[in-house]
Amino acid sequence: MSSRFASLPHRRAIIDRRTLAEALDAIEGSDRTKLRQAATKALKAALIAGRAEIEARLIAHPSRGLEIAASQAFLIDQILRLLYDFTTQRLYPLSNPTAAEKLTLVAVGGYGRGEMAPYSDVDIAFLTPWKETPWHEQVVETMLYSLWDLGLKVGQSVRSIDEMVRQSKSDVTIRTALLEGRYVWGEQDLYDEASRRFKAEVQSATERTFIAEKLAERDARHKRMGDTRYVVEPNVKEGKGGLRDLHALFWIGKYVYNVQTASQLVETGLFSRAEYAQFHRADNFLWAVRCHLHAIAGRAEDRLTFDMQRDIAERMRFADRPGKSKVERFMQYYFLQAKAVGNLTGVFLAHLDEKFAARGRRFGLPTLRRRPSKLHGFVLDRGRLALPNDNFLIEKPTRLIEMFVLADRHEMEIHPLAMRAAARDAKLVDDIRRNPEANALFLDLLTSRHNPELALRWMNEAGVFGRFVPDFGRVVAQMQFDMYHHFTVDEHTIHAIGLLSRIEKGELQEDHPLSHAIMKQIASRRVLYVAVLLHDIAKGRGGDHSVLGAEVAMRLCPRLGLTPAETETVAWLVRAHLLMSATAFKRDLSDFKTILDFAEIVQSPERLRLLLTLTVVDIRAVGPGVWNGWKRQLLTDLFEAAEEVLRLGHKQKGRSERVTAKQESVAAALGWDAKAFAKTVKKLPESYWVAEPEDVLAANLRLIAGAGTAPLSIATSVERDRGATLVTIYAADHPGLFYRIAGAISVAGGNIIDARIHTTRDGMALDNFLVQDPLGRPFDDSGQLARLRRAIEDALANRNKLTDRLKAKPPPRPRAEAFDISPAAFIDNHASNRFTVVEVNARDRPALLHQLAHALFQSKVTIHSAHVATYGERAVDTFYVTDLTGDKIDTASRVKALERRLVEAASGEAFREAA
Known part of the structure; x- marks a missing residue:
């Protein structure tokens, strides 16, 4: 028994290989076709029974993802061993095999790692000493037909050891699959020889190339999957922060240090014990989710769609809480695990970076222009902001905020080990929340004229943001269970701040000409940036998040250093942040009472300017494709009509004059005869000229x-x-x-x-x-x-x-x-x-x-x-x-x-x- 499955409880309840082998031995006859069919029938019954047992265990213990994944691989191992023995001993026995007629069955890819979801592909490699013989062809073909008859989706290859070495050198996908190769059955010495040659001829002295290729592959996959771990229908396997990211870390660790299990990454120094615990927790949870996905779908399915989210939350025994449904709690936990995967990736790559630093540029990171050697006690490590010692943040906790301010101000990356220290020491910000210096630094970052989105996202990844602003911490990784919002609340908010910054700088002037223009007229930039930060901060509490968010603003703004007048304006903006979109998209803007009612609530041109800009970034930050030209026109129409009312007072001035002006403009555009135009005008009511x-x-x-x-x-x-x-x-x-x-x-x-x-x-x-x-x-x-x-x-x-x-x-x-x-x-x-x-x-x-x-x-x-x-x-x-x-x-x-x-x-x- 492979030590990989030694800890599985009650293995024989999944499949009893000894009993099944006796049943296969008892099959009588000499017709190979009938023998294969009878054996396949017995194996299929065992496969169905084994899957049913594993599914029952998944229902009984819905969070034991790694155990269930290992159970699936164990089941397939036993099926393959029995099939191999039956094929080589009963169907195509060799009385006197030559040295060339050896065969080894190797599990590769995820199956080689000993982890499978219920409907994962069965990836196997048949290894031969030299060129494939007729006996090899017969055995492989017969086994594959049997596996297909079992309903398994098989990925297979037949290679000699020389071919394996040659193809592994030229193709990183093959190299990765074979890196996780695991002996299943057949000639053990052949497997040992293949393993020795793979390490000596493929792995040796190619670590840096392999790492670079895997990181490039990861980046391409992230781009293909949306390049954020906070999409509301994530792909559990391929998405950012998903299982494939964890696998990439393990592959790199195995390639560089020859580790056999993820726990050995601690011994290499790539992870601390606490970080490995995070790795294991995320791995276990994501495998549980993936196994539930397959079980519910009845097929291979890795996308966590809305309908699946509800079912899995139920199966994994999440419960409703006031203001937050079970599915929202489940998805929040999912995104917290995805976030942990991202943090672990940064730390892992930082260690590798140090190992290979002398041999070239950093992995996947741009070369930055040189900076001063010190910044307020921080140091620079090849262009990245780093800490001079491990206790640097502990000595002065305001540095937990200052680090991100400096990174933004000087447009530097933060060293992953500094991020690791920030995550470790994040709890220290609890004591400096009311510190004037810390709050001033945070407000500087929030309203930065550089790239506040990037620095705030780093601060959020480190867990500092949510601890410094606990109300924000409550919405970290919180999804909104609907098909409108594409991101979690924290990601939506940080993205909205980034959009506001880009509009202000003119980078989105073509899409948002009005918002860009009025930003220059806004009296208090910080009111607007704080309002964007707080507009959704009370989601998930039950009740109206706009009203509850305004209450948060009244508490938080004075702490950040805003004046009473600024605090009142922020609270009003948060309370009214849905007003403008609701009016523009759901009401008739040609009905003057709509404009009057809206203007009566807004009350001042300054509030109108602030509200328009907040509305624009809120809508656009919902996700791709949500903002369009029609929404821009409606908001512009409402803004201009309300601005006129606020400027001239609550009376409709010059309606008939505006209608006349429109008619004259249209007549000029058409170039019609005045008599013909007047005849047409008579047919149309005045309301038509106002509306269009x-x-x-x-x-x-x-x-x-x-x-x-x-x-x-x-x-x-x-x-x-x-x-x-x-x-x-x-x-x-x-x-x-x-x-x-x-x-x-x-x-x-x-x-x-x-x-x-x-x-x-x-x-x-x-x-x-x-x-x-x-x-x-x-x-x-x-x-x-x-x-x-x-x-x-x-x-x-x-x-x-x-x-x-x-x-x-x-x-x-x-x-x-x-x-x-x-x-x-x-x-x-x-x-x-x-x-x-x-x-x-x-x-x-x-x-x-x-x-x-x-x-x-x-x-x-x-x-x-x-x-x-x-x-x-x-x-x-x-x-x-x-x-x-x-x-x-x-x-x-x-x-x-x-x-x-x-x-x-x-x-x-x-x-x-x-x-």
């Missing part, structure tokens, strides 16, 4: 002029700046027009992000829709646009049943089912002077807007505008409506009936029944 921007007005009027007496005209225009396609429909107005168009756009594969609905004075509908593809890009492919036109024409002509076509469409986010979202409808008669505002929250799915619009049609309601906001799996659709006579819907019975009908539509029940 000038470029849309001009495009609409061209469409009207070209339509003549046609019953339907459709125009499309790709609006790159808005990140969407403008679809305009000019048709005879009739009830139900909007819901039919919405359904047709959905059938064609488009997502409506905004809709403005106008009725001309001669009874025509003029509707403007902004449409994106399912990935949030403009709907611009010629085939897509042709399909869109055809779908709208068919829907308005009632040529086919919309419901059937919509039902056939797949959901845009199949994993959205992992989230519990109860549909809700809110009806507000105070948000507008002219309209009833209806807001519906529901799980996003195909044709939701169509179904809600149909419910409004059935309720005899007229839609004047629609605004669509999507937050991952959650959709928020807002409608400005009146009854058929143009009045608000304000009777209690009608409001209740409308709410009920909308909730039914949002749930999809009526749609499924109709389909």
